[in-house]
Amino acid sequence: MDIGCGNKPYREMFDRIAKEYIGCDVVQSSQNKVDIICEATKIPLPGSSFDTVFSTQVIEHVGDHRALLKEAYRLLKPGGHIIISGPMYWHLHEEPNDYFRFTKYGFKLILEESGFTVLEILPNGGKWATLGQMVIHTFPAFLVNRKIFRTFNNRIFSYLDKNYYHDFNTMNYVVVGKKEITL
Numbered sequence: 001m002d003i004g005c006g007n008k009p010y011r012e013m014f015d016r017i018a019k020e021y022i023g024c025d026v027v028q029s030s031q032n033k034v035d036i037i038c039e040a041t042k043i044p045l046p047g048s049s050f051d052t053v054f055s056t057q058v059i060e061h062v063g064d065h066r067a068l069l070k071e072a073y074r075l076l077k078p079g080g081h082i083i084i085s086g087p088m089y090w091h092l093h094e095e096p097n098d099y100f101r102f103t104k105y106g107f108k109l110i111l112e113e114s115g116f117t118v119l120e121i122l123p124n125g126g127k128w129a130t131l132g133q134m135v136i137h138t139f140p141a142f143l144v145n146r147k148i149f150r151t152f153n154n155r156i157f158s159y160l161d162k163n164y165y166h167d168f169n170t171m172n173y174v175v176v177g178k179k180e181i182t183l
Contacts, residue, residue, distance in 0.1 A: 001050045001075055003040050003068065004058030008033040018052070041067035047074045052081050057172070059086040060100045069114035078181040082116060085174040089130050091137045107175045116177035123170035125161060130169050132157025 002008065005023025007030060014021040024036040024043055038044055040055070040062050053072040062068045072082050086102045102110075104121045111118050125133075132153055136144050143149050 001043075001045075001053045001072075003043070003053060003055040003072065004061070005029070005034060007031045010054070010056075014054075022050075041071050043071055043075060045075060048077045050075050050080060051077055052083065054083045056083075056085045056174075057087065059084060059102070060090075061094055061097045063097075063099055065100060066110055066114060069110060069116070073115050073179055076179040078179055080179050081119075082111070082177045082179070083174065084111075084177070085124070085172050087172050089133070089169065089171050102173060104173055107173055111175060111177045115179065117180055118175065118177050120176040122174045122176075123167035124172040124174065125170050126165040126167045127169040128157045128160035128164060130171050132161075133171055 002010065002014075002021065002023040005025050008021075008023050011021060011033075022035045022045075023033065024038050024040070025034045026037065026039060028034050028037060036043065036045070040058060041064055053076055055068070055072070059065050059068060069082075069084075072084075076082065084107075086100070086107070088101055088103060090101070092098050104123070107121060108118050135153055135157070136150070139149070
């Protein structure tokens, strides 16, 4: 189950490893890929239906993110996994439906409160990659859209992130959680 699937950019990956790949979103996507149109907090499917729930860069757009996690927990079979990502840094986007940013501690808290065991929390990029992204978001479009600007920016900040990495200021987190089997 892909919550907030949009145009299903991960379809090819899931087709190789999953028996079935179902996506839901609040509106139909531009390529007509959404299987179920619904809110992320009210998915009209039976509980314990999925081995994996996947949701990437959606949680910050859901007003009640705890309800999204409770819904994911409901949909998962015992022993199933959630893979979820969300930003710690990102500029305002999809306004006015851009509500939250999450630290690794915030993700751990809300997943555990929803019943999950957190298995892993992975940062996406370190402080230099984040600064490089901030530069792109800050400079005017006429500069950012020039290939030489982007190439220079990406090379400099990729080099710095590779050689002086620290993840206290990352762009996103990917979190893997598990719905434990209860007897």
